[in-house]
Amino acid sequence: MDAEEHATVDPRGGYRAPRTSVQVPKLAGYQFREYFRSRRFVILAFIVVIIGVILTAVVAHFRGAIVSTNLAFYGSFWGGGVDLVIVLSAVFFGGDAIAGEFQNKTGYFLMGLPIRRSAVYIGKYIAAYLASALMLLLFLVILVMNGAYYFGPGLFPWELLFSFVLALVYLAAVLGATFLFSSLFKTSAYGFVLTAILFLFGFSLIQDLLTSLVHIEPWMVISYANSVIGEVFSNPVNWGWAGQTTTTMIGPRESLVTYTAGVGEGVVIMIAYFFLTTLAGLWLFEREEFT
Amino acid sequence: MDAPSIETRGLTKRWGSFTALDHLSLRLEGAKCVGFLGPNGAGKTTTLKLLTDMIFPTEGECFINGVSVQESRKRTLEHAGVLIESPEIYPSLTPREALEMVADLRGVPASERRGRIDTVLAEVKMSDWADKKVGRFSKGMKQRINIAAALVHDPEVVILDEPSTGLDPRGMAEVRAIVRDLKKSQRLIFMSSHILSEVTEVCDEVALIDRGKLLFFDTLANVTKRFSDGHASVDVAFARPIAEAALRQETAALSSVKNIVPLGGQKFRIMFEGGLEAQEKLMEALVERHLGLVSMAESESALEEIYLRQISRGD
Ligand SMILES: Nc1ncnc2c1ncn2[C@@H]1O[C@H](COP(=O)(O)OP(=O)(O)OP(=O)(O)O)[C@@H](O)[C@H]1O
Ligand SMILES: [Mg+2]
Numbered sequence A: 001m002d003a004e005e006h007a008t009v010d011p012r013g014g015y016r017a018p019r020t021s022v023q024v025p026k027l028a029g030y031q032f033r034e035y036f037r038s039r040r041f042v043i044l045a046f047i048v049v050i051i052g053v054i055l056t057a058v059v060a061h062f063r064g065a066i067v068s069t070n071l072a073f074y075g076s077f078w079g080g081g082v083d084l085v086i087v088l089s090a091v092f093f094g095g096d097a098i099a100g101e102f103q104n105k106t107g108y109f110l111m112g113l114p115i116r117r118s119a120v121y122i123g124k125y126i127a128a129y130l131a132s133a134l135m136l137l138l139f140l141v142i143l144v145m146n147g148a149y150y151f152g153p154g155l156f157p158w159e160l161l162f163s164f165v166l167a168l169v170y171l172a173a174v175l176g177a178t179f180l181f182s183s184l185f186k187t188s189a190y191g192f193v194l195t196a197i198l199f200l201f202g203f204s205l206i207q208d209l210l211t212s213l214v215h216i217e218p219w220m221v222i223s224y225a226n227s228v229i230g231e232v233f234s235n236p237v238n239w240g241w242a243g244q245t246t247t248t249m250i251g252p253r254e255s256l257v258t259y260t261a262g263v264g265e266g267v268v269i270m271i272a273y274f275f276l277t278t279l280a281g282l283w284l285f286e287r288e289e290f291t
Numbered sequence B: 001m002d003a004p005s006i007e008t009r010g011l012t013k014r015w016g017s018f019t020a021l022d023h024l025s026l027r028l029e030g031a032k033c034v035g036f037l038g039p040n041g042a043g044k045t046t047t048l049k050l051l052t053d054m055i056f057p058t059e060g061e062c063f064i065n066g067v068s069v070q071e072s073r074k075r076t077l078e079h080a081g082v083l084i085e086s087p088e089i090y091p092s093l094t095p096r097e098a099l100e101m102v103a104d105l106r107g108v109p110a111s112e113r114r115g116r117i118d119t120v121l122a123e124v125k126m127s128d129w130a131d132k133k134v135g136r137f138s139k140g141m142k143q144r145i146n147i148a149a150a151l152v153h154d155p156e157v158v159i160l161d162e163p164s165t166g167l168d169p170r171g172m173a174e175v176r177a178i179v180r181d182l183k184k185s186q187r188l189i190f191m192s193s194h195i196l197s198e199v200t201e202v203c204d205e206v207a208l209i210d211r212g213k214l215l216f217f218d219t220l221a222n223v224t225k226r227f228s229d230g231h232a233s234v235d236v237a238f239a240r241p242i243a244e245a246a247l248r249q250e251t252a253a254l255s256s257v258k259n260i261v262p263l264g265g266q267k268f269r270i271m272f273e274g275g276l277e278a279q280e281k282l283m284e285a286l287v288e289r290h291l292g293l294v295s296m297a298e299s300e301s302a303l304e305e306i307y308l309r310q311i312s313r314g315d
Helices: A020-037 A039-062 A070-094 A099-103 A107-111 A117-151 A158-184 A188-214 A263-287 B044-051 B073-077 B095-105 B110-123 B139-151 B169-184 B196-202 B220-227 B244-251 B275-288 B302-313
Strands: A244-249 A255-260 B005-015 B018-029 B032-037 B059-064 B080-083 B157-161 B188-192 B205-210 B213-219 B232-238 B257-264 B267-272 B293-298
Touching: A020 A039, A020 A117, A020 B095, A039 A070, A039 A117, A070 A117, A070 A158, A070 A188, A099 A107, A099 A158, A099 A188, A107 A117, A117 A158, A117 A263, A158 A188, A158 A263, A188 A255, B005 B044, B005 B157, B005 B188, B018 B044, B018 B059, B018 B188, B018 B205, B018 B213, B032 B044, B032 B169, B032 B196, B044 B059, B044 B157, B044 B188, B059 B073, B073 B080, B080 B139, B095 B110, B095 B139, B110 B139, B110 B169, B139 B157, B139 B169, B169 B188, B169 B196, B196 B302, B205 B220, B205 B302, B213 B220, B220 B302, B232 B275, B244 B257, B244 B267, B244 B275, B267 B275, B275 B293
Parallel strands: B032 B188, B032 B205, B080 B157, B157 B188
Antiparallel strands: A244 A255, B005 B018, B005 B059, B205 B213, B232 B267, B232 B293, B257 B267
8 A cells, every 4th residue: 555664764763663564463462462361261261161061071971872983973072062162252352352442442552553454453353363263272172082081092083173174264254253343333242242143043043044945055154154164074074165955855745955065165155254254344444433 | 854743734524514623734843842722622632633543534634744644654653652532551461561562563673672661661650560450550550651652662753632631740740841851852742731831831832723623823922922912910819808999999000000800719810011120010019008918920821811712702
C-alpha cells in the first residue's frame, strides 16, 4: 500500500518501527503471553481435562465395541470431544479478541503505535490460534494416554495424526469466524454467544434442515465439512473432493438421504471458511473507528 | 532536519447529521507546546483521534511532519507519542512489560530499551512500581504509565489528551515539568486540557474550539493582549466583608480602575490599566483606607476570562 516498509534510513532520526512482518510475530508473542497468564487459560485447560475425564469414564464403562479396534476407539473418543474443545477455545480466546479492545479501552494503547490495523488483527489471531492449539494438544494427550492403556503404548494409528491436522484446519476456520464476529460487534458478549450458538448447534441445525427438507448436499455449512475429522477413522474413508450420497429405505415408501463429505472436500470448505471470514474481518477492522 | 509539525486541513468529522468537528485548519510547527481548549464535547478528543488515525475524517486530512496520517498511519505515528482517552493497559502486565512491548513494537533496539524504560519510569515517578501488575493500579498510577508509554521512544511530536486527568496535585505538577522538559529538547506538544492554569504555565500557544469550530489560535501572549482590551487584573482579598458598591466608591478616585468583579467571599477582581505604576497606587489606596486588605495578587485567570467570554458568546 505505501512505501513505508522499504525505507530503511529515517531522515528524521528517531526510532523506525519494524516492518509489519516483524511486528506481527512480536505482537502475537506478547498477546500469547497475555493469554497464557490469563485466568481463562487455566479455566479452559481445566474444562478440557474434565471433558477428557468424562470421556475416559464413558469408554471405561462401556468398553465393548468402543475399544474393539483402536480406530473405533479414537474415532469415538477424539471425534466425541474435539469439536467441543475447538469451539470452546475459539470462544475463550477469540470471542472478545477484537471487541474487548474496544470495550476494555485497551485498544487505545495499541492503536497509538505505528502498526497497521491488519497487523494487530493478524497478531491477535495467531496468538489466539496458538493458545487454542495448546488446548487441542492437551486433549490429544489425554486421549493418547487412554489409547496406550487399551492398546499398549506405541500403537497409534496414523489416522489420529491426520485427524489432528484436520482439527487444526477446522480450528483456523472457527477462529476466523469468531474474529469476524468479534470485530462485527463492539460488545464482547455478542462474539461469545454467536460463536457458541453457531458452532455448537446453529450450523448442524442448518445442515439437518438442508439435508432432510431440501435434499441437497449441505457443502456450504461448516459442520458438514468438519465431520471429516471423525470421518478418517471410518471404513471405508471417502478421500475424495466430492460428497457421497447414501439413500437408505426406512419404510416401504420412505427413504433417508444422507450426505458424507469427502475428506478433500471438507478440507477445501474449511480453508475457504478461514479465508473468507478472515478477509471479511480484516476488511471490517481496517474500517473500525476507535470512538 | 525540519521542525516537527502537526497540520490539519479542513478537518471535518460528522456522526450522522451531527458535526463534531467542522473544517478545522490548524498548523503547529516547531518546538513548543500548544494548548487545546474547549468545553466538554467541543471536539478536542475527536481532533486528536483523527490525528492518530483512530477515527477517520468525513472531510479533510491531517499531517504529522508533513506526512498524511490518513495515507500512512505507520509512518506518521512513528514520530509521535500518543496518549488519548486514558487507555487501559492489559492488567496482567507490569509497567516494565507494557513499556517493553511498546518500545519493541516501536523499534527501540533491545540494547537501549532498558535505559529508555528506566528513564521514563523515573520521569513519571513510577520506578518503585515498575514490576507490579498494572491491574491493581489506581487511575492516576495508570495515567502515569500511559504518559511514560507515550514518551518511551523519545518522540518528536507528542499528542496528549488531558494528560493530567486523574492525577494528584503533585502528579499535575510533574506533568507540567515533563512538558517543559520536552520543549527544551525540540519537541512539539499538542495537549488538550481543561486546566487553564496548566495551559497558562506550560503552553506557548493556545487553540480554542467550541462545537467543532475553531474560535482562535494564537500565542498565549497575543491572546491575552487581544482579548483583555489592554487591562491587567488583580485579585484582592479582605479580612472583613465589604460591599461591591462600597469598594467601587473607595476606588472611584483612581482613574486607572476600569471594573470590579466580586469573586465571592471577601474577594474581588479589580481590572485596571496603567501597568505596575497603577497597580502600586491601587495597593496604596486600598491600604490607606483601612478596608482590611490582606492580599493582592495578579489574577492568574486571564485565560479563564477570555475562555468564558468566548464560549458564552456562542450561547
Ligand atoms: N461515536 C460517536 N458517535 C456520535 N457522536 C460522537 C461520537 N464520539 C463523539 N461524539 C460527539 O462528538 C462531540 C465531540 O466529542 P469530543 O469527545 O471530541 O469532545 P471533547 O472536546 O473531547 O470533550 P471533553 O472535554 O468532554 O473530553 C460530542 O458532542 C460527542 O457527543
Ligand atoms: Mg475529550
